[in-house]
Amino acid sequence: MNIAKFDSRFATIAISKIVEENAITKTFIFEYPLGGLPGQFLMMWLPGIDEKPMSVAYDDGKEFWVTICKVGPFSEAMHGLKVGDRVGIRGPLGTHYEIGEGDHLVLVAGGYGAAPMYFVANQAVLMGCQVDFILGARNKDLLLYPEKILGLGENVKLHIATNDGSLGHKGFVTEVLDEVLAENGGAKGKGKINKVFTCGPEVMMKAVGDVCDKYKVKAWMSMEKYMKCGVGVCGQCALDDTGDLVCKDGPVMSFDYLRKLPEMGKYHRDGQGKKHYF
Amino acid sequence: MVNLSVDFCGVSFRNPTVLASGVWGVTAAALRNVVAHGAGGVTTKSIWMKENIGHRNPTMFGTEHYFLNAVGLSDAGIEKAKEETFSEYNKEKPAPIIANVVASSIDDFGEIAARIEECNPDLIEVNIACPNVEDSHGKPFSCSSADAAKVTEIVKKRVKNTPVIIKLTPNVANIGEIAKACVDKGADGFCAINTLFGMGIDINMRQPILTNKSGGLSGPGIKPAAVKAVWEIYRATGLPIIGTGGILTGEDVLEIMMAGARLVGMGTMVYYRGVEGFGLVVKEMEEWCKKNGVKNIEEIIGVAHKA
Numbered sequence: 001m002n003i004a005k006f007d008s009r010f011a012t013i014a015i016s017k018i019v020e021e022n023a024i025t026k027t028f029i030f031e032y033p034l035g036g037l038p039g040q041f042l043m044m045w046l047p048g049i050d051e052k053p054m055s056v057a058y059d060d061g062k063e064f065w066v067t068i069c070k071v072g073p074f075s076e077a078m079h080g081l082k083v084g085d086r087v088g089i090r091g092p093l094g095t096h097y098e099i100g101e102g103d104h105l106v107l108v109a110g111g112y113g114a115a116p117m118y119f120v121a122n123q124a125v126l127m128g129c130q131v132d133f134i135l136g137a138r139n140k141d142l143l144l145y146p147e148k149i150l151g152l153g154e155n156v157k158l159h160i161a162t163n164d165g166s167l168g169h170k171g172f173v174t175e176v177l178d179e180v181l182a183e184n185g186g187a188k189g190k191g192k193i194n195k196v197f198t199c200g201p202e203v204m205m206k207a208v209g210d211v212c213d214k215y216k217v218k219a220w221m222s223m224e225k226y227m228k229c230g231v232g233v234c235g236q237c238a239l240d241d242t243g244d245l246v247c248k249d250g251p252v253m254s255f256d257y258l259r260k261l262p263e264m265g266k267y268h269r270d271g272q273g274k275k276h277y278f
Numbered sequence: 279m280v281n282l283s284v285d286f287c288g289v290s291f292r293n294p295t296v297l298a299s300g301v302w303g304v305t306a307a308a309l310r311n312v313v314a315h316g317a318g319g320v321t322t323k324s325i326w327m328k329e330n331i332g333h334r335n336p337t338m339f340g341t342e343h344y345f346l347n348a349v350g351l352s353d354a355g356i357e358k359a360k361e362e363t364f365s366e367y368n369k370e371k372p373a374p375i376i377a378n379v380v381a382s383s384i385d386d387f388g389e390i391a392a393r394i395e396e397c398n399p400d401l402i403e404v405n406i407a408c409p410n411v412e413d414s415h416g417k418p419f420s421c422s423s424a425d426a427a428k429v430t431e432i433v434k435k436r437v438k439n440t441p442v443i444i445k446l447t448p449n450v451a452n453i454g455e456i457a458k459a460c461v462d463k464g465a466d467g468f469c470a471i472n473t474l475f476g477m478g479i480d481i482n483m484r485q486p487i488l489t490n491k492s493g494g495l496s497g498p499g500i501k502p503a504a505v506k507a508v509w510e511i512y513r514a515t516g517l518p519i520i521g522t523g524g525i526l527t528g529e530d531v532l533e534i535m536m537a538g539a540r541l542v543g544m545g546t547m548v549y550y551r552g553v554e555g556f557g558l559v560v561k562e563m564e565e566w567c568k569k570n571g572v573k574n575i576e577e578i579i580g581v582a583h584k585a
Contacts, residue, residue, distance in 0.1 A: 006342040006550060012482035043335075047483050051335035088483060090339070229338045233549045234349065235302035235323075241366075243302075243311025248552070272329055273304040274354040275362075 008231050010045050010088030016063065018083060021144055025112060026079055027057065027067045034064040034092055038099070038120040039197075039222055039252040042066075042091025043230045050074040053227045055199070055251075056092060057115035058122060067115040067144065093230050095252045097197050097220060099123055104130040104193045106180055106217075108173050108208050110200020111137055114144035116222055117199050121152055131156040132180050132193070136173035136200070140166040173200070174207045181215040193217055203278050206265030209255035219255040226271055236271065239263060280567040281574045282560065284318075286518050286541050287441035287466050289374050289400045293318035293560050294531060294575060298522045298545035299378035299403065299445070300324065300349065302553070306366035313372040316557030320373060321543065322363060324380035324405045327390050329355045333490045339478070345497035345546045346476050348490035351380055351408060356393050364397035374400035376520075378445070380408065384425070388432035395440050402440050403520075404433055407447035407472035408494070418472075420447045423459035434464035441466040443520065448500075448507050449475055454514035467518035469543065470507045474500055496546040500524040505537045512538025512580055526550055528562025535575070536582040 017029040034042065036056035044066065045051040052074045058065040068078050081087075097120050099105070105124055109117040114135055121131050131152075137143045139162050149158050159176045160168025169176050177196070184191025198208040199222040212219040225237040225246045237246035240263040244250075258264045267277045282293040296319040297303065297312045303323035312320050332352025339346060353359075359377075367375055377399035381387040391402055406419035406429050419425040426444065433442055444460045446453055448471035457468055473494025478487045486492070504523025511519055521539025524546070525531055531542045547555050563575070572578060 006340055008339045009341065009478070009487065010336075010339075010480060010483075012480065045336055047480075047485055048489075050489075086482070088480065228335060228349065231338075231340070231549060232552065233301055233338060233340075233345075233347075233546070235304045235308045238302065238305050238308035238311070240305065241307040241310075243305070243307035243309070243314075245308075269304070271332065272352050272354040273323075274329070274358055 008090050010090050012086050012088055014086050015081060015083050018081075021067060022141055024070045024142070025067060025144060027065050028078065028081075029063055029065050031063045033061055034059050034089075035061065036064060036092035037096035038123050039096040039116055040092040040094050041230075041251060042089050042093060045088030046074065046077050047088070049077045051088070053230055053247075055116040055222065056119060058119050067112060069112040090230070094247060095250055097252050099127055099129060101127050102129060103127075103195055104184070104191055106132045106134065106177065106193055106196045108134045108177055108196065108198040108200070109136065109144075110173055110204045111142070112144055113199030113222065117197065118145050118148060120197055121149065121156055125152050125155050129155065130191070132159060132184070133157065134159045134161065134173045134176045134180065136161040138162065139164045143167065172207070173204065174211050177208060177211050178214070181211065181217060195220065197221070202268070203265050209259060212255065220252055221255060221258065223250045223253055223258070225268055228271070236269070236273070280564050280572060282564065282567075284540055284576055286520075287401060287443070289441070291318040291374055291541060293563075294535065294540065294542050295556055295559055296376065296520065296541050296543050297321055297556075298543035299376075299405065300347075301545035301548060306363050309363075309367055309375065310372055312553055312556060315553045316560050318373060319376060319400070319541070321376040321378050321403060322359065323353060324351045324378045324408065325356060325359045325390065325394060326351070326353050326380055327356050327386060327393065329353065333488075336488055338493075339487060340497060340546070340549050343497065344476070344495055344499040345549055346478050346488060346493040346495055347473070348488045348493035350490060356390065359394070360397050364399070368398055376401040376403050378403040378405050380405040384419070384428050384432055387429045388436040391433040391442070392436035395437050399440060401443055402433070402437060403443050403445050403469050404429060405445045405472070407445050418447050418449070420444070420456060421450055423452070423456045426456050427459040427463045430460040430463040430465050443467040443469050443518075445469040445472055446507070446511070447472050448503050448523070453507050454510040457511045458514050461515050461517060465517065467520070468511050468515070469520040469522060470511055471500075471504045471523045474503060496523065497549070498524050498526055501530060501534075505534050508534055508539050509537040509583075513583065526555070528559050528564075528566055531559060531563050532566060532578060535578050536580070538580040538583065540579055
């Protein structure tokens with residue numbers, strides 16, 4: 001029996017480096033062989049504060065990154081940490097994005113959804129893929145990773161959308177996606193775009209899925225639901241109305257599956273299981 | 279063909295496995311999913327009169343031998359249970375549903391039991407045994423015969439037509455006596471065991487892993503404690519029992535049924551085998567019964583007492 005398989009206690013690891021991405025976002029780098037794949041997550045524990053699911057922003061087998069936006073008590077406490085401070089982790093957990101050799105991918109990232117999308121782009125380049133990376137935020141100061149994405153080389157084309165038009169397209173990432181797919185997408189498109197991956201607010205991801213439908217391109221997305229255990233026991237992240245769990249059957253799920261869910265793009269549940277509409 | 283169906287207080291279950299309270303029971307969809315994977319019935323998470331926040335994470339972790347949790351009975355309250363969980367689950371009910379209820383005072387147990395009956399559960403399971411939620415004296419109600427009897431009495435007074443089963447703690451020396459005290463006040467059956475007291479310390483962080491510090495111990499390591507408790511309750515009362523605690527396989531189900539369990543609850547099992555485990559366990563039971571000439575699963579209930 002594989003005993004380690006059933007051990008979900010924490011590994012205690014120290015922060016190796018901290019990078020300030022923007023006014024509200026920091027990347028924490030850990031020299032630790034996590035072995036995560038693009039789209040997977042881990043549970044991160046700050047003793048006395050909380051334990052939260054975090055997506056993996058990069059992992060090369062020697063070090064991994066977690067990018068954290070200041071949104072609540074846990075992330076604020078994370079922002080107060082220094083190099084050398086320790087956190088508890090367990091993972092990697094959940095499903096990941098399937099990247100095929102030679103794929104032409106479109107990645108659509110909203111806000112801090114850019115973190116896992118960056119990890120996808122990084123792997124995709126290593127696998128000889130073409131990538132259109134659509135990066136969106138409310139304004140140019142909140143764009144995450146633009147330089148890092150540009151640094152991935154000529155196989156990655158960066159498109160920017162800001163709600164206020166302070167950089168790139170003024171409007172939504174979905175409008176840029178529509179243009180990119182119109183030019184390249186679908187079986188008949190000249191660019192042979194075969195997959196769209198997206199991470200961001202659920203309403204945005206639903207809209208991304210709808211644009212993909214228009215061009216008959218398959219989409220996969222990173223679902224974010226309230227999680228407690230992360231290991232398939234508590235049932236907190238069960239989806240309506242299949243009852244599948246985001247922590248085990250996700251977080252990466254196909255739009256073909258998600259589009260049928262009555263809750264997709266409409267509501268989520270809190271730690272007590274109560275519905276909140278977006 | 280093996281007949282796996284059992285009757286529990288007049289409610290028919292297609293097989294003896296039920297989802298134990300606290301696991302997967304947040305939504306009707308999750309409960310339906312458990313039934314679709316083979317469970318004979320389901321139990322809700324503990325339902326309170328009002329919203330209960332529960333404890334902050336970490337709330338659970340496991341190893342190959344055991345699982346520890348201190349979720350703190352988080353719940354949205356009776357209104358959500360009524361309007362959502364039960365109304366959706368009962369639309370085309372796929373299997374019997376057991377409503378697990380909890381309260382922090384004896385009077386409130388009567389109130390929640392009466393309210394939950396309006397939701398039409400098949401059985402009402404009264405949780406007086408959670409190690410993570412305590413009475414004003416800092417102990418579960420099922421730690422004393424007097425308290426357990428008082429809760430049973432008030433619940434039975436308020437519930438009109440639904441069988442009432444009392445969920446007991448193993449953290450006592452006299453579980454048989456406590457069960458008997460409940461029978462005297464009209465308990466229709468029992469569920470045993472709730473989790474044992476437990477704690478885990480992260481040696482690198484030098485502090486308890488669970489935010490609540492202590493938690494409830496479940497998983498394969500506690501099966502002997504569950505078998506023993508079921509044995510004692512069966513011997514003391516002869517009433518129907520949902521045996522639960524460390525049950526992972528079809529063989530485990532048969533073992534605790536031989537101690538006296540009529541239904542068998544599984545919760546932590548999903549950590550080790552996934553929700554698919556319900557179907558696997560049922561298959562394992564069926565195979566054993568075929569090999570051993572058991573035609574009707576009810577034949578084996580309490581059979582070890584006759585040895």
